[in-house]
Amino acid sequence: MTESTPSTPTAPSLDLSALEDVTTVACVGAGTIGGGWAAYFLARGFTVKVWDPAPDAAERLGRLVDAAWPALRQLDMVDGAAEDAWTVHADLAEAVDGAGFVQESAPEDLAMKRRLLADVDAVTPPDVVVGSSTSGFGMTEMAAEVDHPERFVVGHPFNPPYLIPLVEVVGGESTAAEAVDWAAAFYTRLGKSVIRMDQEVPGFIANRLQEALWREALHMVDHGEATVEQIDRSITEGPGLRWPMQGPMLTFHLAGGEGGMAHMLDHFGPSLKSPWTRLDAPELTPQLRDAVVAGSDQAADGRGVAELIAERDAGIIAIRKLSAEARAPADADDGAAAPTPDAGP
């Protein structure tokens, strides 16, 4: 999770570009995540070339960038950037031509990712690093059909990628350490907060933690123990308020009072044996699915997706600004905008 991934003995060395020479990025797949990446790359001053087989891909991307731009502007991240510096291409080879980095964000389907990464590999010069947005597959399994696995890395973002700083970066068994280093440096230069993992773990870090919460929430709905609304409020009005400042570990350090984590563990250690969690996922029956969908519609209370996205984005912007201010009052403006505010080509 830190310094370097051990290089595999067989990984050929790569002739990678200097980060500042990358001015064009290709986004392969431009839905919620690929489109969000595209908006972020544009804001950081890159030219973005897109390949997405959906006939309405360009219209959807236009709507997504239009919605993201005001949010990015509020974080002072679009100065000098061109909102319209993107093109959608009918041909994959054309889309990656001239790109110094490729971000793949196609649907989470292993067979599809394998085929797609092999196609990307075939048309992209072998020294260009390719990052995948996968939520949980390892690069070892995704790169099974490529000829140049050494340049393929996972670069896992969080929705919306134009506002959430975290990117988890990890290679597969055949990824060259220098490609993982390069990707981590590239995302950092863009202003992302990078966690560079040394080991492939299904779901990486944050999704393993989110999934534990999600599985328990589904169990509680399934058993009639809590409604969708109660589950959401238990976090937004409860522990969620602490998380922008301190993660789950430091939060529990403070739960131990002056005795810190040591007292917390000694005090609440026995609770670890209590039946406070089930963790194994429940069976997603049609009844459970319907209950969760109906509860979510009720919680949305007539607000459509675009309205909820605008509300979410405004909230994330406010929280980023406030938590940066609370951490470091002296440089609140810089901290809220991005860890590396001058990133871009």
Ligand SMILES: NC(=O)c1ccc[n+]([C@@H]2O[C@H](COP(=O)([O-])OP(=O)(O)OC[C@H]3O[C@@H](n4cnc5c(N)ncnc54)[C@H](O)[C@@H]3O)[C@@H](O)[C@H]2O)c1
């Ligand atoms: N949605 C999230 O919260 C989230 C968060 C982090 C990572 N991810 C990951 O990002 C990736 C994309 O997820 P999403 O939520 O944007 O999905 P999505 O359904 O919104 O978008 C997928 C896009 O890929 C396009 N597509 C379909 N087949 C393709 C192909 N063969 N090649 C290229 N593009 C193709 C679709 O037309 C669509 O535009 C997945 O790997 C997912 O696990 C999603």
